[in-house]
Amino acid sequence: MFYRENGQFKASYVEDQRIFKVQQDRVAIIAIVAIAALLVPMLASDYLLRALLIPFLILSLAAIGLNILVGYCGQISLGTGAFMAVGAYAAWNLGVRVPETPLLLQILAGGACATAIGVLFGIPSLRLRGLYLAVSTLAAQFFLDWAFLRIPALTNYSTSGSVSVGSLSFFGLPVESAAQKYLFCLGFVVVFAVIAKNLVRSGTGRQWMAIRDMDIAAGVIGIRPAYAKLTAFAVSSFIVGVAGALWGFVHLGAWEPLAFGLDRSFQLLFMIIIGGLGSIAGSFFGAAFIVLLPIVLTNVPELFGLPLSVDTAAHLEHVVFGALIVIFLIAEPHGLARLWSIGREKLRLWPFPY
Amino acid sequence: MNDMTQTLETPVAGRERIGGVILDLQNISLRFGGVKALTDISFDVREHEIRSIIGPNGAGKSSMLNVINGVYHPQEGRILFRGALREKMEPQVAAAQGIARTFQNIALFKGMTVLDNIMTGRNLKMKCNLFQHALFWGAAQKEEIAHRIKVEEVIDFLEIQSIRNTPVGRLPYGLQKRVELGRALAAEPELLLLDEPMAGMNVEEKQDMCRFILDVNDEYGTTIVLIEHDMGVVMDISDRVVVLDYGKKIGDGAPDEVKNNPDVIAAYLGTSH
Ligand SMILES: Nc1ncnc2c1ncn2[C@@H]1O[C@H](COP(=O)(O)OP(=O)(O)O)[C@@H](O)[C@H]1O
Ligand SMILES: [Mg+2]
Numbered sequence: 001m002f003y004r005e006n007g008q009f010k011a012s013y014v015e016d017q018r019i020f021k022v023q024q025d026r027v028a029i030i031a032i033v034a035i036a037a038l039l040v041p042m043l044a045s046d047y048l049l050r051a052l053l054i055p056f057l058i059l060s061l062a063a064i065g066l067n068i069l070v071g072y073c074g075q076i077s078l079g080t081g082a083f084m085a086v087g088a089y090a091a092w093n094l095g096v097r098v099p100e101t102p103l104l105l106q107i108l109a110g111g112a113c114a115t116a117i118g119v120l121f122g123i124p125s126l127r128l129r130g131l132y133l134a135v136s137t138l139a140a141q142f143f144l145d146w147a148f149l150r151i152p153a154l155t156n157y158s159t160s161g162s163v164s165v166g167s168l169s170f171f172g173l174p175v176e177s178a179a180q181k182y183l184f185c186l187g188f189v190v191v192f193a194v195i196a197k198n199l200v201r202s203g204t205g206r207q208w209m210a211i212r213d214m215d216i217a218a219g220v221i222g223i224r225p226a227y228a229k230l231t232a233f234a235v236s237s238f239i240v241g242v243a244g245a246l247w248g249f250v251h252l253g254a255w256e257p258l259a260f261g262l263d264r265s266f267q268l269l270f271m272i273i274i275g276g277l278g279s280i281a282g283s284f285f286g287a288a289f290i291v292l293l294p295i296v297l298t299n300v301p302e303l304f305g306l307p308l309s310v311d312t313a314a315h316l317e318h319v320v321f322g323a324l325i326v327i328f329l330i331a332e333p334h335g336l337a338r339l340w341s342i343g344r345e346k347l348r349l350w351p352f353p354y
Numbered sequence: 355m356n357d358m359t360q361t362l363e364t365p366v367a368g369r370e371r372i373g374g375v376i377l378d379l380q381n382i383s384l385r386f387g388g389v390k391a392l393t394d395i396s397f398d399v400r401e402h403e404i405r406s407i408i409g410p411n412g413a414g415k416s417s418m419l420n421v422i423n424g425v426y427h428p429q430e431g432r433i434l435f436r437g438a439l440r441e442k443m444e445p446q447v448a449a450a451q452g453i454a455r456t457f458q459n460i461a462l463f464k465g466m467t468v469l470d471n472i473m474t475g476r477n478l479k480m481k482c483n484l485f486q487h488a489l490f491w492g493a494a495q496k497e498e499i500a501h502r503i504k505v506e507e508v509i510d511f512l513e514i515q516s517i518r519n520t521p522v523g524r525l526p527y528g529l530q531k532r533v534e535l536g537r538a539l540a541a542e543p544e545l546l547l548l549d550e551p552m553a554g555m556n557v558e559e560k561q562d563m564c565r566f567i568l569d570v571n572d573e574y575g576t577t578i579v580l581i582e583h584d585m586g587v588v589m590d591i592s593d594r595v596v597v598l599d600y601g602k603k604i605g606d607g608a609p610d611e612v613k614n615n616p617d618v619i620a621a622y623l624g625t626s627h
Contacts, residue, residue, distance in 0.1 A: 013502045195488045202487035202494060203473075203480045210463050210474050217461035220423060221541060222449030222478040231484055278465065 036186055041179040049178035056291045057185040058246045063271045063283035064196050065239030070269070071277035072200055073232035074212025075125050079137040081264030082144035083237045084244025085257060087114040089148055089155065091245035092163050096156050103170050107188075107245040114241020115234045117144070122233030126226050141262055148257040164254030181250050188246060192239050197280050199235065208232050209278070273325055276337025285336040293317060372593060373401030375434075376577055377422065377545060382431035384417055384601075391417040392428065393601045399545070404571055404578045406588045408612075409598035410621065415581045416458050418598070419547045422579070423455055424448040435545075450478055454543035456534045458550045458581070464523040468533050471522055472508055475540030476501040508536045512566060528559040535566060545577045546570065552584060560584065564591060589613065597621070 044053060066080050091110030094101050101109075121140040125133050148154055148161045155161040168175035168184075175184045199205050207228040210218035215225055248255050267290060275286020297320070298313045308316065328335055377399040384392040392414045399405045407415045420426040422433070424445040433440040435451060454475070463471050480501060486494040509515055512532050517525060522533055531551055538546055548567070552560045568591060570576050582588050588595060589609040597605035597612055599621040605612045612618055 013499045013506075016502075198490035199484070199487050202490055202498065203477060203482065204484050204487040206466070206470055206474050207477065209466050209470070210477075213463035213465050214461050216425065216445075217457065217463070218474075219445040220425065220449060220455060220461075221475055221537065222446050223474070224446050235484070 033190060037183065041182055044179075044182075046178040049182045052291055052295070054178070054182055054185055054251050056287050057182070057189045058243050058251055059268070059271065059291065060284045060287035061185075061189050061192055061246065062240050062243035062268055063275065063287050064193060064280060065236045065243060066268050067272045067275075067277065067280070067283045068196060068200070068208070068239070069232050069236035071272055071279065071282070072205060072212065073208040073229060073236075075122070075229060075232060076130065076134045077137045077236075078134055078262070078265050078269070079121060079140035079144070080240055080268045081260040081262060082141040083114045083118050083240045084247060084264065085144055085148055085260035086117045086237075087111055087241025087244030088248030088255065088260065089161075089163070090114070090241070091249065092165065093154070093156065095165065103168055103175065103249070107242055107249070110245035111238040111242040114244065115238040118233045118237020118240070119230055122230055122237075125229045125233065138262075141265055145257055145261060160256060162254065162256035163248075165249050168249060175250065185246055185250055188242060192242065193280060196235075196239065200280065204231065212278075270321055270325055272335075274321075274328055274335055276335030277333060279334065279337035281340070282335050282337030285340070289336065293320060371575075372403045375399070376401045376436060377579075378434040379418075379422070380432040380434070382418075382421060382428045382433070384414075384421060384426055384428040390601050392421070392598075395431075395598070395601075395603045397596045397603065397606055399577060399579055400593075401577055402571070402575045403593040404567070404580060404591055406580045406582060406592040406595045407598060408582065408585075408588055408595060409604075412600075413598040414601040415598055416549055417601075419455060419549055419579065419581065422448070422545075422547060423453045449541065452541075452544035453547065454538035454541045454545075455547035456531070456538050456549055456551055458553070460527075460530045460534055462522045462530055462534055462537070465521065467519050467521055468514060468525070468536075469505065469509075469518045471533055472505045472536045472540045473501065475508075475537040476505060478541065504542075505540055508539050511539070511569070512536050513562075528555050531555070531559075531563070532566075535563075539570065542574070543576060545579070547579045549581045550583065551580070552582060552587060560587065567591065 040053065041049070062080065062084060066077065069075050069077050087107075087110035089110075090113035091106040094106045094109050117140075121137060124136040128136055152158075155163055168181075170184060173180070175181055200208070207218070207223050208231075210221070210223050211225055211228045211232075218228070219225060244260060247259070252259060271286030271290050272283060273286070274289055275284070276282025294313065294317050297316050298308060298310070301308045332338055375398045379398065380396050382392055382395045383390070395414075395418070407418060409415055417426060421428050424443045424447060427442050435453075463474065466474075480497055482494040482497050486492075490498075509518060512535065514529065514532060514536065517529065517533075522530055525533065535548070535551060538548075551567070552563050555563065564587060567578060567580070571578055580588075580592065592609055594607060595605070595609055595612045596603060597615070597618045599617075604621055605615040605618040607615075
């Protein structure tokens, strides 16, 4: 067994502040990113990339964004799908109206617009909590769904808000094949995962968590609740908006408002609950789980000679999600990420568990 | 501090470490609907002293602390802090002026580690912005380390090195109280408000807590307002004591004076203390 902390002493606070404190963790993460960047695009089939890995990456990104708001800052949001839509439509609008805009800029501008809208709809959080805030973000979802469907100017007068993008390129490099699209998304995910991790381990993250855990005490030590909540809404919406733009541009290619409906908002919420609230790694676990579950549900029964119809599998999916969410909320609010860290803790101290 | 002592009208006996008035509460009244939590209360706190507030449950002691650090806003009365009249303000402003506190019911950030909880106490002293935090490079990292060193001093002072990385929710009650004191100390406050820091502790834990309070007062000159039920402790460590009962002030003075005040004796005999 090679995974452990025994014998690794930190001689300075710099070392103790590293993103991944155990050396094996650092090595593992670098290895995962290297494999994801070098091996996966060579080995994975187009189907695997398009149907599984690209959605997984983009949903992980959106889940990181939502986790900052819900898991770290303790504010609930049922409007994630709508903020993704803002990112996608804003990026698309910029491309249509200023055709020369580079793809990267379009996507970041999508994030920026989502930030503005996110902060706007985050303002009620200064007064409302819990259920009331949930309802107000739900209103954001309905309003934005309606806006993209019914305000033609927002979608350049395309019928019922369905739009499409042409061929993509990133500073002269094509983003066309499955592998290219995959790498493009991977780049975003790695960069934003690092940024998110940096934020949550710094003063900003501590302010968010303080507001989440006990807002009166946070005020008493000088944290401004309005600032902490609105920065959480801003950062969260930016990442969610970027994820939305990627979902539209890279994964779908053509979409309508329904792609970012309430279902999407709930799906993302389920992801972070199952994956782990307040955990960046958990966002990945949750996304993987949600992407894989339907495939497992359609294929596993088949292996046992019990083929399920697509319909049944879809229903079963809901049942399984529902059950799991109840189980996680009751038994392990920190989700898969916690189960993982408990396992890791055991290894970490092995073989001397005292 | 010495020249300040000379300007005092009534020097407190034998305690030349004590300075001038830092906090002056004048005719404070606070109501919640029909409930009069505080009625016309006046007292002051001098620099570097340990000022205790005692009184039966429901007397309004915690409310008083909440008034001092801006959580509650009294309907009547004036508050002067460092000679300046204080307007109605939010707790963040009180924190920025150097007022820190602990709560009667522990108010730690349950999901965070001991280290992170105490680091939040440094919040007001940290200047880097969100973008610098996002990069966690250069200035942000330097700042984090500088404050971490301060926080480690607090951790050493409170002898909680071994639980540094434990989430506070998993700690026993006595240690949580200690961590909460750590979070307040990390802010390097001038005025420290402690709401029953020894409640529910065993004798040994109480002794430790007493020692910490005296050391903070002694080494850093921090002014302390202390709410405590243990009369032995109060009489031992306080410079002056205020006694509240049903939201009214019934006694104020040196521990010995207060102990022999007939109103105070009556209030305490009338309740189960
Ligand atoms: N937030 C509040 N809302 C309503 N009543 C309150 C509030 N805070 C305190 N009180 C009331 O004020 C009185 C004094 O309470 P408190 O200051 O907690 O007393 P103590 O700390 O001396 O036990 C009590 O009657 C209590 O019910
Ligand atoms: Mg009280």
